[in-house]
Amino acid sequence: MIDDITRIAGAAPVLIADASSVDELRAVEADLLGKKGELTLLKKGMGGLDPEGRKAAGAALNEARESIEAALAVRRNDLERAERASMVATEQLDLTELLETPERGSLHLVTQTWDRLVDVFIGMGFSVAEGPEVETDWYNFEALNIPAAHPARGMWDTLYVDLGDPETVLLRTHTSPVQIRVMTDGEPPIYAVMPGRVYRRDTADASHMPVFHQIEGLVVDRNISFADLAGTLEAFTSAYFGGSIHSRLRPSYFPFTEPSAEYDINCVFCEGNGCRTCGQTGWLELGGCGMVHPTVLTNVGLDPEEWSGFAFGFGLDRLALMRHGVDDIREMYTGDVRFLEQFPS
């Protein structure tokens, strides 16, 4: 039996080396070590030996088995490596040879700007309030200290709708009615911004649309001052436009704030040096702001002696256009994919 074992072990390396594929090697392995393999059969025949012969045969069998397994492992490794190499060679791909590239959609420029602004204000502790686009005269004008026939109504070209009494229901001309709703529905302290769509009776041209977007902010708390307004707008300005851009306030007039101010920032194109966009002034007019008018506070049931606040607002579309160098606002609203896809996010 020892001889048989020696013979098999001696012949095995040739058989293993002759196997030219992993499959062939598997067959060789089965012939040698499988359930019906030669060594397995010899092992079954060991029962007829005396204890001493059985011990010697067992040792020889184990030794042969180990050497065969080692040889199989080496050969298998070689064969697998070769087969993978040839497979990899045939699987070569030209990664620029693409038939259908998936397309990403795009967020509207207004949405991108909206989100960016809102994120900055959330970082500053503001919540985000919204309200209806069709409003009553009360929310859009009266409560904001703009009574009917007030000359200041001329500041807004209003679109009215055929509901209720004539000229009592309108498309909001600013997001300020949301301020009234926030103050009416909630209680100070209020720290909120109101982004939204607004309407004006305006013919579309390169810089105007009858429909556009604004964001306003409102703070009502104890001891809020003009200095807080200036500081908040300065903090926002550097957070949104970058640290080198600063803000300034100039006296202005709005019926719903007093003192009122224009909110200017350093021109973002020339950083204040003067260029064509800013008319050589170094400043860009961004929007309006001021201390909430005592009449407005009274209108929403707040005591102006106890509470004070500030409000500010500016156009959102212009920021979107400025950031991307778009020179015609109408482009944003046609739904032309050749425009939309230029600004994925």
Next chain:
Amino acid sequence: MKVLLSWLQEFAPFPSDDPVALGDVMSDLGMAVESIERIGEGLDGIVTVKVLELRKHPDADKIQLVDVDLGDGEALQICCGATNLTVGDVVPLATLGTTMPDGMEIARRKMRGEWSNGMLCSGRELALGEDHSGIYILDPSLALGTPIVEALGITPDVLFDLEINPNRPDAMSVAGVARDLAARLGLPFAIPVPTVEELAGDAGSIASVDIIDPDLCGLFHIRVIEGIKVEPSPRWISDRLTALGMRPINNVVDASNYVMLELGQPNHTYDLATVPGGALRVRWAHDGETITTLDGIERTLTGGRDGVITDASDSAIGIAGVMGGASTEISETTTTVLLECAWWQPMAIARSSKFMGLRSEASARFERGVDPAIVDLAARRLAELLAPSGARLVQGSVSADGDLSVTPAVRVRTKRVNQLLGTEIATEQIVSLLTPIGFVCSATDEVEVLSVTVPTFRPDTTNETDVIEEIARHYGYSKIVGRAPTSAHTGSLTPIQRDRRSIRQVLVGRGIHEAMPLPFLAPGDLARCGLPAEAVTVTNPLAAEESILRTSLRPGLLRAIAYNESHRTDGVSLFELGKVFALPAHGETLPDEREHLAVALAGCDARAAANIWALLAQTLGLNDVGIDQSAPPAGLHPGRSGVLRRGGEQLGEIGEIDPGVLDALGLRERVAWLQLDLGVALAAPHGEHRYHHISRYPSSDLDLAFEVDNAVAAASIEAAVRSAAGPLLVTVNLFDVFRGHPVPDGRRSLAYRLRLQAPDRTLTDEDIGGVQRSVVEALIPLGATLRG
């Protein structure tokens, strides 16, 4: 409001050397400088020349060849596009090397093959007015070769164009701007007292006024000027009017306008000869009353809205505060003028001029509120201006009072000032800020509390906050140090705001672009989309295309797809998140305003919409929403659409645009459609993604194919499978749909793969067989049979 530096300097000694710095101060005071124009600057190199000969350009129809003489007798050829020249005219020539006021440099150049040795100038090119219709023709007696500045007697000056806020009636005059500016600069300010010789007599015996409606007119003041000789104004007056944007007419009208611009008091001159007995009456107009105004237009007035000045016979001869009448207009034969300086109720004038669509320099001032204290000063100033032509002011005046309220003194607390401004301004400083602009401050019994009397030229200032704004303005906004926010408040998005961002991310990730069509529709847009026509209409649209508020996002998105198709972009995928407006619910004033999401996929069929919906439902955690195809929504393909339903609630619509609608809109491709009412969809709790324990034991798959009637929705089969499979079911997926032999017509095969798993053990064959038996049994009522 435009102001000239030289005019401002008549009220305070402003420096001339740095107009830009002066402009910055005006801006800082809230009188924003929109432009600064230097008059008479940049005119070096422009000289008088005489036209010697006019010739046709051989090669251009719109250009003439002009030979001019600079005084040396030589003919110099100029190419000129203007046609108002005749031989012998003396005109301005910009010689070679001149830099024009607008920065253009004049060089010798060829125009269509002919040399031009300079440029003949229009008034606008010389910055001497707006006229650009032709070359500026000069006095023919001028010596040739004279510099234009000398020839025209132009005095260098600076013109500031200011944006005046509605709460600054005082700044609607040169004197008012000067007062504000002088106060900030610490310069002495004074309005010169007119020197007028008064003619003996009594205006009271010549004229009279009766204020019938005191709520219309607060003050009506009349002076009479005799010895009027209507002629052109002196040059300095007409130049100043022109510079400020008013057209010179004659000395009387010009003097009237001059006083308005200078002092802010609009006034009106009547030819006394046309006013019987010099008697005027002031009242509200009668409904339908007519008057022909100075501009020659007959206007119909509205009772209670417009005010009129009438003569003794009660016929209207002027619209109060807005415009005078033609019948009493100054003419060449006028010898005596009845001069009106009045104070009209600002709201009345605002209403009247707005609804009449008639805005004048006078109404703009009256509606802000003029200074009732200067009516006689204005009259005397006007007489002073006319005196050189021989006009004389008659002694005495006629004055009638109506309702004229006086602002009571305002209590101003120093503490409140600093609380609102965030400053530390002392009471004495408040006094020194307010005094130069005419606010009279006096101490009160209370500590650090002032009693402030507001000047009559600041009717806008009526309360403490108004005064605080004045303090801030003159203190300087830029000196108020910003306080960085140190808010203890936290901000965050609301759930719906977060959901919107998720929705957008998913859709953009699927290659869909966000569009924002305008929310306006034209009549017929809804019907073309197969939608009901009832909608909220706009009262005063600028165009019919903007006359209806959308009730659906569909017309807008489909129009955008059509726009893209027409520009050769097919297969466009768009979405929109926006408001739609339905007529108000019963008893409501405002429309039923809802936020919708819509997705339109061109070149895709309804299944694409269903896939997007599946994705959105997963993202938002919207469970239990079914597609109900039993009643197809309006405007969608009847066989390929349905309603998104959660119990009894309708969340939206899904499917494909009706082929008839596609035709009506000229769309070439099919369009898959999804719309969701976000308010309804997101109102119920959603998006709670709870953790499910993942079993450590192996799972088994069970594939089952059923033959089912076409009429039975796959969703109901799946629902039945889910409920019958019991707790061992992990997932169920439809992996094959097959129609045709051997499946009979009207039926199809639906193959599902069920993945089964137990949390606590390996499944046995009995477990799997049990699931199969219950599922097959549960599907029997649906007419589904297991295929072998």
